[in-house]
Amino acid sequence: MFPLGAVLLPGELLSLQVFEPRYLVMIEECTAYPDRMSFGVVLISRGQEVGGGDERTAIGTAARIVSARPVAGGRLLLDCEGTQRIRVERWLADAPYPRAEVAPWPDERSAIGDGVIGLLDDRVAELGEVYGELARRRGLSAPVFPALGELPGDAAAQTYGLASRLPLGPADRLRVLSAPGVGARLEVLADTVEDVLAAARFRLSGLETGR
Template sequence: MSVGWDEDRAPVLPMFPLGTALLPGETLPLQVFEPRYLTMVDHCTATPDRMRFGVVLIARGHEVGGGDERTDVGTVARIVSGRPVAGGRVLLGCVGEARLRVDDWLPDDPYPRARVRPWPDEYSHPDAADVATLTDRVGELTDLAAAFARTRGMPPPRFPDWESLPGDAGARAFALAAALPLGAIDRLRVLSAPGPAERVPALADALADVVAALRFRLADPGGADRDDAARET
């Protein structure tokens, strides 16, 4: 995939800091309403060669209003669909493409921008033992999630297995991470792994925490209800 980057010069790319880390290959629906990002969308959609912007995780702060602290690792998002809706908003459909690193941030005028460079995967292969550990944890998560869903009268979630995913090991790890219930920081760790050899164990470690949390909730069935009630107050 090419975004017209010159390897010897970091280009300026429109940026959209979000409360999540977008992964390559992942779809990203966006509802755009802030004036600065509506201006960004107008810029990106003005010509076919501008249909991309960068997405980085907000490390501290909020998506709306600015003044946030941003990470320097992200993903190029390509706009694949867009339509205006009521209230002057725009609905975008995007897909994550290549990883990027931010060289430096420019003033947010008229919208966030940064000088960025592509960050391709380092060539590596995950260890077979790490893949086996990851596969086991996905299976464990599947069983626990099904048990938890039964307590709520809900259909069990389905997670893909490693062997069923297409692409090389790096793309498989991204696709699996996108399908799993990971927090923003764990997603960033998966995104920031230099290559597949590091990404697979990073994903397995993140899943260990998810499995432990789900085991705790199953051991204390009333805890989930208390958590839900606390969020509603």
């Protein structure tokens, strides 16, 4: 297991620079056999990434190692891809690295509420407009946030794909990952985008007031 200060979503790419001896040992063992080229990623809810002694969430994502290459200083650069959601059933002793008994957590049946996709798309479109104006005022390129139906894959992949492209913090990303199924995840996304949108509107109003 690799506890981080970030949330990895299924289908998302993750690059890591590994330098702690315990994780170097873990990656060496993961890459020793073709059928063990993965590890679990969970969010650190309290504490630091380096040194241990952290508190960890029980929901995470399995990360498949795509490439591992050594760099100067005995460090290792990893490119990984989130594959499936997992649930931690029991944490084991960190000997010599974090370990846990985990189980896959596939999407549960979850009804999609009437109008939730349209509501989500509307909020994402408005978020793009507000972020675009904020970027313009700062001389930056405007971000592009896609509509749900513009993303590849099935409904589950689209919900995770959208979440990975939005400016969500770790807590909101964990809420998305923890939603039991697609319908619930859409509701969480609509709520979190509304919160991000409110914060963006506030920042924009501050810029307008300060003119």
